[in-house]
Amino acid sequence: MARPPVLTPQGQDFPRWYQDVIAKAELADNGPVRGTMVIRPWGYAIWERMQREVDDRIKATGAQNAYFPLFIPQSYLQREAEHIEGFSPELAVVTHAGGKELEEPVVVRPTSETIVNSFFAKWVQSYRDLPLLVNNWSNVVRWELRPRIFLRTTEFLWQEGHTCHATQADAGAYARRILDEVYADFMESVLAIPVLRGRKTRRERFAGAVNTLTCEAMMRDGKALQMGTSHELGQNFAKSFGVAFSTADGEQSYVWQTSWGVSTRMVGGLIMCHGDDSGLRIPPRLAPTQAVVMVVKEGDGVSEAAAQLVSELSAAGVRCELDARTDTAFGRRAIDRELKGIPVRIEVGPREVAEGNAMLVRRISATKERKSLAGLTAAVTEALVQDQDLLFAEALARREGSTADVGSFGEAVEAAASGWARITWAALGHEGEAAIAEQGVSVRCLLRADGGVPERDDEPELFAIVGRSY
RNA sequence: CGGGGUGUGGCGCAGCUUGGUAGCGCACUCGCUUUGGGAGCGAGGGGCCGCAGGUUCAAAUCCUGUCACCCCGACCA
Incomplete structure (x- = not known):
């Protein structure tokens, strides 16, 4: 009966545990090129949920999505001195294409400030064009010396917002609004990760920014993870790229700007903030699948009861799926769901059906209770709400205590x-x-x-x- | 770039000191029995031993070179 643990225990070797969960929960694989990753369906489903929640909040601040190109002329990067100095060590540069050497090398975007601003310069003419609030969902490349899957990869997925404002105060307020209403709100209420909102020191500031605001979270090993940043760029890029407008008085003025981003690094944060020795623990509000109804064993009326539960839960707005793969051992399936961090499991077998109940197993509170079939949907929705709060409270207590x-x-x-x-x-x-x-x-x-x-x-x-x- | 380590089926490893033509666990396939917390038994499939030279009748094993990856130090979402 005693088997070796599925995962290396966190207390034994945290980095190893991290690698193990990613493999066993089928989140991602390393790609063939160092620092690249293949995000597997379960990992990508988590990212899509993050995107959805973040995107809704971004739009609520008035920004709109757009798309800018992957390739940027090398000369663009060089226009802002601090920016190029910060990024040049990690640039991937294309020198050959179409079978011949390019006249001007092209860089693969490490971030899009330069290309975005070269267009903002065309789009902004008047104070009436302001504020200009644009967001870009994309992939970026920063050649990493020491990659770590999800946390620091050479290619990663993110959103980058870029805005122009008429005044410094307006830009500052907007950078702050993104930090509070988009990032911190999402991280705390959806990811259940408590974050400190603060200001970066000069040393830690984004290359080219005058102020960097950050959301910092504590992982289970006590290390910090920068989960998201919102920058005030002042007029640095505006001056380099000529993003200027006519004020109501007819004066020319450079715009005041912000940029801000969160990335697939948040998936790493989710893993390391909530995961335990049995695997991932995904907060209910984020979970792509919130509940799985498992047929423990075939029997009279079992499939029907399971199907009924799935339809009731779905009708109640629970993201739910059925697991009737009884050709696989029950223990195997149960452990697999735990590894993947699915918040709630409902176990139905001949015993439960005969008694008119089902077992409600909660990943986060680690409890197992028998519930009547009639009251099950209500019990699940309540559990999802409670466990969301429980996870946050646990993470907050750990941070305070450490x-x-x-x-x-x-x-x-x-x-x-x-x-x-x-x-x-x-x-x-x-x-x-x-x-x-x-x-x-x-x-x-x-x-x-x-x-x-x-x-x-x-x-x-x-x-x-x-x-x-x- | 400095220091340390490792390269052997998909994954994790043994074999190397004392050369003799590759093995174990997990995974995979098939069969039967199972199914309430990673099922059991039986039978199978799969390996350029990182790469290139060299020594030898014979190299995973010895020698030389080379490449890659991992860990620890300076930068980054």
Whole structure:
């Protein structure tokens, strides 16, 4: 009966556990080119759910989707000095095509600020064209030295938003709105991942931005994951690309811009924030399949009862599927669903049908209860709501319990071995930031004392959250 | 780029020291028995031993070179 565990236990080797879950839950495979990945149907279904939820929120802020090209003239990248300096080490450049060498090499987009702005320059003429709010769902390529599937891949999928505003205040407010209403809301209410919203230090800022806002989450091993960023670009790109407009007074002015993105990295965050030694745990609001009705064993009326449950659950709005593959051992199927993180399992067999009930097995609360067939749909919908909250509460408690208030660099580094440290920015500063970097520890973000997002780096009484990161 | 390690069926590994023509577990196929927490038994299929040279009657094994990948340090969603 005692079998070796399906997955390497987290406590034994976390990175190994991560690789194991991805393989066993059939999320993805490594591609043939280093750093590339094949996202398998279950992994992609999760991504599609993320896309849907994020896309709805983006549109609610007034942005519209558009598409910009994969290939960008190399010269475009060079127009913004900091930007090219930041990205040049990781660019993939096409020098040959159509059987001959190209006159001007073409880069595969690492991000689209340059090509987007070259068109914004044409589209924006008047203050009446502002704000211009555009979002692009795409793939991008950044040649990675040390790839890690979903977390840091050479090619990844994401959305990148690009906006133009008439004033700095408007741009700043919009960058903040994306952070709050799109990213943090999605991560907390759908992914059930608590995030700290903060401001990046100069060192951690996006290449070409004047301010980078971030959502930082803690993984189960205590490391931080940057789940999403929203940047204020100031007028840097506007000046490089000539994105200017006539104000109501007839003056020429450069636009103020933002850009912001979340990527398939969130899938990695989902895995590492919620997964346990039995596999994935997908929050109900995200789960592509929320409930699976399993025929445990054939018998009188079993298939009919199972089919009936599926149709009742579907009618109640539960994303639901039937598993009647009784040619495969029950234990195998049950474990497979656990690995994939499906929130609720309903087990029906001859015993249950005879008694007029079914077994409700919950992945997140790890409970198993007998329920009458008549009350099952209500019990499932209630369980889905409760377990969404339970998962969030658990992650929040873990983060709180693994964050230490410290007063020195040394203590911060020590705390970062197992979690995060909170230290005043005055005590740390840029020198401290450089010092802890030697130990592989970085400032994840700056916060106000009340947890609010700072407007400036030099506000008094700021706190730095420091830790190891992916 | 610096340090450490590994390349053997789809996956994970043994075999190498002391050369003799490749094996184990999982997975896969077929059959029977099973089916309430990774089923059992039996029978099968599948390997350029990373690549290229060399030594030898004979190389997965010894020698030389080379490539790839993994882990740890400087950058990134």
